[in-house]
Amino acid sequence: MEFDRAEVQIPMPQDVLPYPFSPLLRSPEVWFDDGTIILEAESIQFKVFKGILAANSTVFNDMLVVGSSIPETNEMVDGCPVVRVFDSALDMKHFLKALHHVGYYDPAETTDFLLIAAILRLSTKYNVDFLRRRALAHISSLYPTTLQEWDLRKDTAMEVFNARPFAVLLLAKETGHQALLPACMYLCADSVDINDILDGLTSIDGKHLELDWPDKRACIRGRQNLLLALRAEVFAFLTGNLTIQNCASPQRCDSSKLRWLQSLEASLGNGCPGIFSIKFPWNAFRKAVCENCYTASHTHSNTQRQLIWDKLPSYFGMPPWEELVKSS
Numbered sequence: 001m002e003f004d005r006a007e008v009q010i011p012m013p014q015d016v017l018p019y020p021f022s023p024l025l026r027s028p029e030v031w032f033d034d035g036t037i038i039l040e041a042e043s044i045q046f047k048v049f050k051g052i053l054a055a056n057s058t059v060f061n062d063m064l065v066v067g068s069s070i071p072e073t074n075e076m077v078d079g080c081p082v083v084r085v086f087d088s089a090l091d092m093k094h095f096l097k098a099l100h101h102v103g104y105y106d107p108a109e110t111t112d113f114l115l116i117a118a119i120l121r122l123s124t125k126y127n128v129d130f131l132r133r134r135a136l137a138h139i140s141s142l143y144p145t146t147l148q149e150w151d152l153r154k155d156t157a158m159e160v161f162n163a164r165p166f167a168v169l170l171l172a173k174e175t176g177h178q179a180l181l182p183a184c185m186y187l188c189a190d191s192v193d194i195n196d197i198l199d200g201l202t203s204i205d206g207k208h209l210e211l212d213w214p215d216k217r218a219c220i221r222g223r224q225n226l227l228l229a230l231r232a233e234v235f236a237f238l239t240g241n242l243t244i245q246n247c248a249s250p251q252r253c254d255s256s257k258l259r260w261l262q263s264l265e266a267s268l269g270n271g272c273p274g275i276f277s278i279k280f281p282w283n284a285f286r287k288a289v290c291e292n293c294y295t296a297s298h299t300h301s302n303t304q305r306q307l308i309w310d311k312l313p314s315y316f317g318m319p320p321w322e323e324l325v326k327s328s
Contacts, residue, residue: 027089030096037064038082039096044089046096047080056099059126087125091118098123098131105131107138113159113204117171124175136177136328143168143183145321147309150183150276163201165191166209179328182313182321185215189223190277197223222315226308227268230275233304235264237297244297248290256288275308 027046035047053060064083075082085092094115098105105119116135123131141157143165144150158164165187172180188197188211197219200210211219236242238261247253268274280301286294313320 027093030093030100032100036080038077038080039092040082040084041087041092042089044092045077045082046092047078048096048100052099056130057126057128087122088118090114091122094118095122095126095128095131099128105134107134107157110138111157111159113161113164113167116158117167120171120175120177124177139168139171139180143172143180143187145179145183145325147276147306150309159204161204162192162196163203163209166201166211167203169211169215170209177328178318178324179321181324182316182318185219185222185316185318186226186276186312188215189219189226190274194220194223218316221317225315226275229304229308230268230278233308234275234301235261236304237293237300238264242297242300244293246292248292253289253293256285257293260285260288275305 024040024043024045027044030046030048032047032049035049037048037050037053039046039048050064054065055061087095094105095118098119105115110116116138119131120135120139122128123135138157141149142153142155144153165184168180169184169188172178172184192201197211197216200208203209231239232241237244238257282294282298285297289297310321313324318324
């Protein structure tokens with residue numbers, strides 16, 4: 001015997017909301033009327049040229065030409081196939097404009113960090129070699145692998161904000177550009193308060209950036225060890241760890257060095273190490289001591305500074321420079 005059953009409506013739990021619908025929007029900046037393919041990222045559609053994508057990106061070439069991964073039954077808009085990509089719409093906008101507009105990204109003029117980061121991120125992901133090399137060189141000018149390049153760096157080459165070394169460190173890890181990491185970590189240790197190392201900082205786009213615990217520990221250990229190296233090695237001529245032969249006026253020079261040491265300690269306090277950032281006033285120091293003391297001090301300090309740079313990765317538990325450069 002069959003019984004009629006009343007229709008049962010199961011109520012939606014109060015803590016479960018319908019999945020929000022995001023209407024598709026056309027990008028006002030990257031939409032070519034005669035384009036041949038549409039890329040969709042975060043509900044933003046970009047109408048561009050399949051040939052340009054394939055010619056510059058081995059990944060897009062494999063996807064769109066060799067693999068023919070766009071079936072005829074795929075969604076079409078304006079007569080063009082739609083390909084969904086899992087990237088941020090902002091990153092995709094910068095990446096596609098750099099591919100389609102000559103001069104959109106010019107390292108000599110561009111300082112927008114989000115633009116530069118987007119291009120490095122997506123040119124690495126989609127293997128657009130000329131853009132990747134351009135963006136990597138741009139960022140490497142601020143986070144270099146040699147002391148000579150460090151001393152020539154121009155901080156204004158990219159937007160300045162407190163969380164920038166954190167942002168570049170996370171970007172370098174995401175994209176696999178290991179050679180950027182030691183200088184990034186050094187600046188994380190050198191340019192921010194220890195509480196910021198522990199708690200993180202707000203980036204230029206409002207996002208909270210924070211290192212993972214292994215990097216926090218490495219940063220704090222490196223900070224302390226670099227501060228010790230600064231006093232004991234780079235400024236050994238002030239702390240008495242450097243013996244200088246043939247001093248012309250020992251009493252006068254020792255008295256001057258003590259005053260300079262007191263000034264150095266007052267400026268350092270318990271703060272950042274500053275080995276590669278601190279600018280010692282050598283011209284003024286030269287007037288305070290004899291020529292033998294000045295020459296020996298200057299030579300020794302520069303030599304130690306170079307030696308510390310050469311082993312900088314080890315301060316943060318990283319492989320040597322050669323391995324990091326090779327793996328990037």
